[in-house]
Amino acid sequence: MNMIIRDAVLASITRTIATAADGISTLAACLSNDSALASSLINAVELVASRTGRVVVAGVGKSGHIGRKIAATLASTGTSSYFVHPTEASHGDLGMITGQDLLVLLSWSGETVELSNMLSYAKRFNVPIISITSNIDSVIARNSLIAITLPKVLEACPHGLAPTASAMLQLMIGDCLAIALLERRGFSAQDFKTFHPGGKLGSQLLLAHELAHAAEAVPLLPTGSPMGEAIIQMSSKGFGVVGVISVSGNLVGVITDGDLRRHMSDNFLLLTVDAVMSHRPRVIGGDMLASAALEIMQAQKITVLFLVDQQNRPTGILHIHDLLRAGVA
Known part of the structure; x- marks a missing residue:
């Protein structure tokens, strides 16, 4: 031309x-x-x-x-x-x-x-x-x-x-x-999803709890637990994190690979989870859109989010791989 x-x-x-x-x-x-x-x-x-x-x-x-x-x-x-x-x-x-x-x-x-x-x-x-x-x-x-x-x-x-x-x-x-x-x-977005269950739009309208792992799959330990147990939980559950809960069941902290590196020392295994955990874990509600959860992960440069209820009790855990497999990205 x-x-x-x-x-x-x-x-x-x-x-x-x-x-x-x-x-x-x-x-x-x-x-x-x-x-x-x-x-x-x-x-x-x-x-x-x-x-x-x-x-x-x-x-x-x-x-x-x-x-x-x-x-x-x-x-x-x-x-x-x-x-x-x-x-x-x-x-x-x-x-x-x-x-x-x-x-x-x-x-x-x-x-x-x-x-x-x-x-x-x-x-x-x-x-x-x-x-x-x-x-x-x-x-x-x-x-x-x-x-x-x-x-x-x-x-x-x-x-x-x-x-x-x-x-x-x-x-x-x-x-x-x-x-x-x-x-x-x-x-609502949930109503919209009812009429759009398939394809890319359907995956973007999935809710976080629909893709999250729950019950025994969630890595959790009570406050006061030794770090040796935390390492076992992080390895066996496969998320690279462990949540720390209070006596009343509230999520009060989280331990990640980064926390392990920052606290590594000769007496590391003698520490309790309280001494190592981050005290303000990033959490979401289960009714959040999975696409919004992905945006949070990308913005915060993290790969895992705990799901909590209105009383801040953990109900599940969501990994970025769960979102990618579902086609949310």
């Missing part, structure tokens, strides 16, 4: 990104406190949250592709949702929509003919409609309980035909709804 063609391609890419950014900026500017767009979005969140059924998303062409992604995002963040293609809806799939559901219809013009049967069905069975269009006076917007009207923006396509920036605005509105609903419902 010669430099002239390369520069032209780069200029096109840069222009497309700038056009998209301008579209998002325009959308953000429309969300002033008392704007109609802000009110419609807030009302849409409240309507979805109040329904007992599912969110049924529909659209045609590029709006349909965006609609599929919106439905998937809603479903994965705690709002039961699915996509119905308008053509399939006209051939029986309307039966999938119940009176407890609500419709989200996407059409940039608001005049998409293929959505007319879904519109009529919703009116007949009192299924509320949220529309996402750019024309408040369109058929779909006028027949919606809530009409989310997007600003008309410049497309990156030089002919102004291929949906680019406009599709991004539709997608952004879907994300806004999904995240607002997620936060309104208090949807």
